[in-house]
Structures are given as structure tokens and as C-alpha cells.
Amino acid sequence: MSKKISRRRFLQAGATAAVGLTVVPSSVLGSSLGHVAPSDKLNIAGIGVGGRGFGVLKGMESQNIIGLADVDWKYSKPVFDHYPNAKKYYDYRKMYDELGKSIDAVMVATSDHTHALVTADAITMGKHVYVEKPLTHTVYESRLLTKLADKYDIATQMGNQGSSGEGVRQVCDWIWNGEIGEVTKVETFTDRPIWPQGLPRPSTVDKVPSTLDWDLFVGPAPKRPFNHIYTPWNWRGWWDFGTGALGDMACHILHPVFKGLNLGYPSKIQASSTMLLTDCAPNAEFVTYTFPARDNMKKVAMPEVEVLWYDGGLQPPRPAGVPNGKNLNDQGGGVIFHGTKDTLICGCYGVNPWLVSGRKPNSPKTQREVTLSHQMDWVRACKETPANRIETASPFSEAGPFNEIVVLGVLGVRLQNLNQVLEWDGPNMKFTNIPEDAKIQAIIEDGFKIVDGHPSFNKKMSDPVNAREMAQEMIKHTYQNGWNLPSMP
């Protein structure tokens, strides 16, 4: 079945189910282009709406918000109250079953570990998808969503809103115009985590509130007893659900680096951190990625580049020429591009780029200016046909490969006890130099105590496991509890 036929069938099916709703598919309106007129409204469903999802939905509430699914009905009550006409669900699968034919597009803002499931199910139903960052929890899931989005020709956007902003465009224009010369080193940092990290797994079990479906929250991760420490919000610091400070912020902070330097797969990665525990991300991380040379551009070469990431409040050394007193942390982090001609600095989301020399380049503008919000630009793309669609600023064709880099950083941190530079085969999604018999452990509990005035160390370690197998499991999770992803196209 061709992509266009399947899209038309979907629209026709939607027409029957959407009686009484505002969306009238273009096939009914008799449009020769087959697109949805901009004035027609999309039917949007939101999954994971209690936190960031509420803000994202507000950014698209000029459309019809017809369904909301959230595992925590107490946390989500303000959202449910705000959209009284939307049908409410705990389980997104039930919502897809019941409202599937009426839904045009889906907004996903659950915890990181369920983005791929919720999104893959939507895409295979032919729905457009807006997915919060990080796109997925693993490299494999990113690859899968990238390929599914391509196969189903739907409109996609990752929620790294800086990609629609002026800062990222300016960083790219300056680099591509040769304003800072060749870049062989970039340093990046964030002040996160601002949530609890570096903790052992809780030893106490809390009563699950009647308003929370804990099993649905855990989803494809290994089952664990409930504790209030995990959700809402603080799941970020727990490896099974989140990706620590790097996964949380790198989709914002590394985006101008990825785009401005045309990065592809890294060839090497190494990392270190404060105490590495089994379950919870460390308080501070330092990761070094090496990217091989890319094709030179007209005005600038793209040689091998090292990209350094610091989090937990650590920052790279201040480059020469940066004025004393100037805080390089702009909106949660910063980026320093070391070029052969100049040093370019910007904040998180690519905001406020400036050159240490003080020059203000007047480079030609090379990219589409996004005049709508990040959310509404996606709504626009949803209404265009695949053949005529102008891509959003962060479509999965770009966000998928980019997110692979982000979550690879987490692997570097979790494999740091191998004490080696890890070599990465991007196309095949595997490390190539982990010895076959290498074993790896992490700390379950620190056990540090002062005994008779002396420090006493009593680290409880996890059992050693085969490092290759552990790496593989982190690259592609074995889903638990009966959950499955569609197969890779």
C-alpha cells in the first residue's frame, strides 16, 4: 500500500468517526491537493499531560484536544479540568482503541522510558507525533522511530524548542559562513540536575495512591515496588525511567553543536562521573565524544571534533578573552565552540550567541525562519501533505540520529568502569572494542561511615555481569511485562 493511499484511508476513516468534531478531511472538502486546510482543526490526543505536557498542549489548544491519557489522575487533574471536553484515560492503548479513528495527531510527554512505545503505536496508526525530548530512552528506540516516521510519512517534531529559535539558526549561519574557522573542540555544560540524584535504590515501599496506575507507569521497565521518590518529575534521575542530567538537557544544549557541525555518529566515547550507582544517575558527569571528519562545506572544513559535556554544576575552563564576571550559564547551560579564527559561545537552547572577539558577523541567513511557535509549526506541518510538507525544525529524520548521540552519552557514563575509550559503530549500533569476557559492576550502596574517628569504606557492589551483554541491553532494552515495540522497518 502506498504511503499516500494509507494516509487517505486514514483521513476517510477519521471523517466517519469525527462527526460533530471540527476536522473535515480534505477528501470530503474536495480539495485537489489532499491536505487539511490550515483553518481546519486537528484532533489532538495528549499522553503524559501532568507536567510539561500541559504546557505543550496549551501551545496547540487552538486545535481540538479530544483525548488525554495519564497514569496519575491527581497530578493531571488541573489539565483534565482545563479540557473538560477531552475524554480521559489511564491507559493510552485504550484511548487509541476508542478514539483512534478520530485522532489526527498525538502529543507525548511521558517519562523518557515510554516515549518510544507510545509514539511507535501512534505512528503505526498513521498519526502525526510531537514527542518531548529526549526522543527516546535508547539508541535502538531512536533508530526505530526515525525509520517508522519515514515509512508512515507523518509530521514529526521533538520537543527541543530551541531548534525553532533564532539562536540555533544564527550559530549555524556563523559557522557555515566560516566566521569562527574550523572547529575541533566544543565544550558544553548544564547546571542540572536540580532534582535528587546519586541515591541508592529506596529500601522502603510506599502505598500506591488510588489515583496512580503504578504498573502502567513502570510499563516496559523491570517491575519495582512503588516509592514516592520516582514520580512525578523525579523519575529523571532513575536509570530505568530517565536519562539523568545529560539526557534531560543535551537535546537542548547539544542541538546547535549537532546541527552547526553536521555531526553524524561519534566514533568514540569516554566518560567519568561522581559515584556510579546501579539505579540512580550520578550527581555530576563528564563525557567526551569524538566525531570523525564530515564533508567540508563551501566556506568551512569539518575536521574531526571532540565534544565535551559537563553536568552537575561543573563548567569547562573559561576561554581566554571572556570578561570577568560574565556568567556563561545562560538559561541552564552553555556551549563554547573553539574555532581556529574565533570562539563562539551560546546558552542552552542555542540562545544569545556571541563571539569572544566581540565581532558581530553579518552572515547570510541560510535557514527557514520559524514564525510560529515550536508547537504550532508542527501543527502546520501536520496539515500539509507528505509531498508538499515543509519539515518542522526538529523532525525525526534529524532528531532521531541526534538523540542517538545523546543517549549514547548515558551509555558512556554507565560503562565507565571498563576504564577504556569505547569505540562506537553507529550504523550497527554497537561498541566494537569491549573485550568478550569483560565484566562490569556498579555500587548498590556506599556504606561510608566514620568508625572510631576513622573513615571506613564498605561499598556494596552489584554482581559482576558481562559488559558486552549489559551494553547491548542498554542499547536495546528487553521490554518487560508484555510490552513490545513494532519491528524495525
Ligand SMILES: NC(=O)c1ccc[n+]([C@@H]2O[C@H](COP(=O)([O-])OP(=O)(O)OC[C@H]3O[C@@H](n4cnc5c(N)ncnc54)[C@H](O)[C@@H]3O)[C@@H](O)[C@H]2O)c1
Ligand atoms: N522541552 C522542554 O523544555 C521540557 C521541559 C520539561 C520536561 N520535558 C520533557 O517532558 C517529558 C515529561 O517530563 P515532565 O517534567 O512533564 O515530567 P512529569 O513527571 O512532571 O510529567 C509526566 C507526566 O506523564 C505521566 N505519565 C508517565 N508515564 C505515563 C504513561 N506510560 N502513560 C501516560 N502518562 C504517563 C505522569 O503521570 C505525568 O503526569 C520528559 O520527557 C521531559 O524530558 C521537556
